[in-house]
Amino acid sequence: MMKSLLTCTLACLLLFSGVAKAVTLNVMTSYPQPVVMVMQQAFEEAHPDIELNILWRRPHDALSVLLQEESENVDVIWMPSVRTFLSLKAHGKLAQFKQNRTGLPVLLGDTAISDPQGYFIATEIAGYGLFFEPEKLKQAGLAVPNQWQDLLAAEWQDNIALPIPSEVSFAHMLIDQLLQAEGWQTGWNQWQQIAANSHLMGRGGMFTTEAVLAGQAKVAFTMDFFAASSIANGANGKFIYPKQTAFNPAHVGILSAATQPEAANTFVDFIVSEQGQSLLLHPDLRKLPVRPSVYSQAPKMQNPFAGYIRHQYDYQTGLQRREYNAVVFDAAITLHHDKLKQAWQQWHQLQQNADADQQAALAEIKTVLQQWPVEEPAMDNDVLQDCAQRHDDVKKQQNCEAFKSELAQSFERQYDKALNMLAQLTTKS
Structure with missing residues (x-):
């Protein structure tokens, strides 16, 4: 009887254990x-x-x-x-x-x-936003930016850490959200000016938040959890979402x-x-x-x-053109960053004390700088499709690279023209 009871008890325990998991x-x-x-x-x-x-x-x-x-x-x-x-x-x-x-x-x-x-x-x-150290921003006489467009101003020259989308994966949506919010050409023109004020951060280097902590920049484009990690590890930093973000x-x-x-x-x-x-x-x-x-x-x-943040973003569009945007960014910005910075810095310097004639000349130079030789692509655009698959197909990679090379040459001619016009205006001044 005892043996039978013990057997039953063990069986019930095993059964209960089986039910538990x-x-x-x-x-x-x-x-x-x-x-x-x-x-x-x-x-x-x-x-x-x-x-x-x-x-x-x-x-x-x-x-x-x-x-x-x-x-x-x-x-x-x-x-x-x-x-x-x-x-x-x-x-x-x-x-x-x-x-x-x-x-x-x-x-x-x-x-x-x-x-x-x-x-x-x-x-x-x-979410995407901006990381900075409030005290250092104050010491530099810089106001806290509350929208991306605040970073176009001349006082932000060499004070921004901006990731390169072809090398930093989180930067794809960062770039595209502004294009979607402002429109294709306006958005790209704003990125041109922001990039002219920026240190470009690529693969293998420090994080954008680290650039702020190291004193290389006063503000960094980043994502909230990267900023939270820096703050949790002792950084005296702050993170904000601009009014329009993704x-x-x-x-x-x-x-x-x-x-x-x-x-x-x-x-x-x-x-x-x-x-x-x-x-x-x-x-x-x-x-x-x-x-x-x-x-x-x-x-x-x-x-x-x-309700204080405006968020309007088409994920499907962003995913389809992420590689295309990265190629355009490299052609317009990464490959000619020095010339782009030089042109905008000279433009801002000349604008400070320009008379009416010089203002007209500067307006013309700005038009040259902001020419955008590539239209917003349709989702079935051949080059867009080739760039989207460039990491998986050699032929499509070659087609995408040929597009980037041609586009990069166009931007280089454009920046050279603007620099020549600026040089002539400087001589006259």
């Missing part, structure tokens, strides 16, 4: 371990019957794997990569959510950050082929819940929640949903 949920993510650990620990404590099996993949690799007919056994994909989710949805790889979205805005400003049809939902956002959302989605759809929905519910969103305030994460009510727990954190 009855479900294994396969989650594919590109998030670093600190982010995953915080979320995983809290989720498994709240749902001890579900165990997370984390599959780490970079966004490009994740998309390649999940688009295969016989892909890995993945239930949930969770990462900051708009392109990945748009592609998965287009290929029918995502299931529609059953979540209650009360308290979760689909829009940020005028832009949808979650899929309106419910195939993927935003879990956090990261926010890059991270998303979570459930695969249409998920073997654990119920557990997957439970995980998504948790990530966007009040508890899950509050975890984003953790010192190791410092990310922006997509549930506005959570900002009451962090009164010092800027709330993008409060």
